[in-house]
Amino acid sequence: MAGRDGAASDFDRLVAFSREQLQAHARERFRDGGGTQPSVTRVVAGEAEAVFKDYADSAWLMRWFAPLFVYREASALERLAGIEGIPRVYRRVDGLGILIEYLPAPKWSRSQPTPAAHDRLEKLLADVHARGVAHGDLRGSGNILLRADGQPCLVDFVARVHRGRPWNRPWNAVFRAFCQADRNALAKLKLRWAPELATAEECRRAEHRGWPARIARAVGVGVRRLVRLLVRQPDR
Numbered sequence: 001m002a003g004r005d006g007a008a009s010d011f012d013r014l015v016a017f018s019r020e021q022l023q024a025h026a027r028e029r030f031r032d033g034g035g036t037q038p039s040v041t042r043v044v045a046g047e048a049e050a051v052f053k054d055y056a057d058s059a060w061l062m063r064w065f066a067p068l069f070v071y072r073e074a075s076a077l078e079r080l081a082g083i084e085g086i087p088r089v090y091r092r093v094d095g096l097g098i099l100i101e102y103l104p105a106p107k108w109s110r111s112q113p114t115p116a117a118h119d120r121l122e123k124l125l126a127d128v129h130a131r132g133v134a135h136g137d138l139r140g141s142g143n144i145l146l147r148a149d150g151q152p153c154l155v156d157f158v159a160r161v162h163r164g165r166p167w168n169r170p171w172n173a174v175f176r177a178f179c180q181a182d183r184n185a186l187a188k189l190k191l192r193w194a195p196e197l198a199t200a201e202e203c204r205r206a207e208h209r210g211w212p213a214r215i216a217r218a219v220g221v222g223v224r225r226l227v228r229l230l231v232r233q234p235d236r
């Protein structure tokens with residue numbers, strides 16, 4: 001009981017930390033911040049841990065847009081709350097950062113996914129879509145993790161697209177196209193990691209990039225170019 005109380009108070013302490021305290025408790029760096037990128041860090045306080053994704057070290061232009069990115073990610077994770085394999089949101093930090101649940105799971109590309117893991121990943125994606133969220137950035141596979149017990153996990157919902165109101169048919173057509181792009185990305189993943197499992201339909205879908213993926217890529221490249229043009233040196 002004392003152990004559980006200790007863990008709870010560690011958690012309360014961690015969630016209330018300032019940016020400086022979070023940085024001081026950094027244990028593992030998943031990615032360094034700077035330019036167009038946020039820093040992504042595992043922070044630990046006693047028995048509690050979390051992931052802190054923070055745009056404070058990014059170029060000024062990205063810091064300007066950071067509240068929008070943080071809002072996009074947090075609102076998607078809030079919609080998906082309770083789904084196994086999706087991190088919980090603990091807190092937004094000054095509009096520039098977000099503190100979320102740490103998922104002890106290596107990247108899919110560094111794991112040995114079994115056929116059952118592919119099925120569970122498809123089920124997870126279907127649950128995410130059913131809640132009205134298309135991920136929008138699964139093509140590179142870096143946002144797919146796999147826990148040792150075989151549970152797939154999804155992170156990085158900045159590029160997400162939410163389903164619109166029932167009357168908003170044009171937007172819902174966009175939403176459906178992004179859901180299809182997510183499924184195509186999983187077909188590509190299966191073809192790469194378990195080609196023997198892929199059906200003819202999945203082989204066809206794996207090749208099909210679709211306009212959502214092309215737009216997402218063009219936006220990413222455009223933003224990086226713009227930031228490089230306007231921000232010669234990431235001002236820290």
Ligand SMILES: Nc1ncnc2c1ncn2[C@@H]1O[C@H](COP(=O)(O)OP(=O)(O)OP(=O)(O)O)[C@@H](O)[C@H]1O
Binds near residue numbers: 038102
């Ligand atoms: N909640 C989490 N639990 C465990 N690891 C995480 C979590 N969130 C992120 N990571 C790790 O940090 C990496 C980068 O996080 P994220 O994808 O959110 O940031 P990013 O800036 O988009 O990075 P990238 O451009 O590499 O996708 C992930 O690929 C994953 O390995």
Ligand SMILES: [Mg+2]
Binds near residue numbers: 142143
């Ligand atoms: Mg990512």
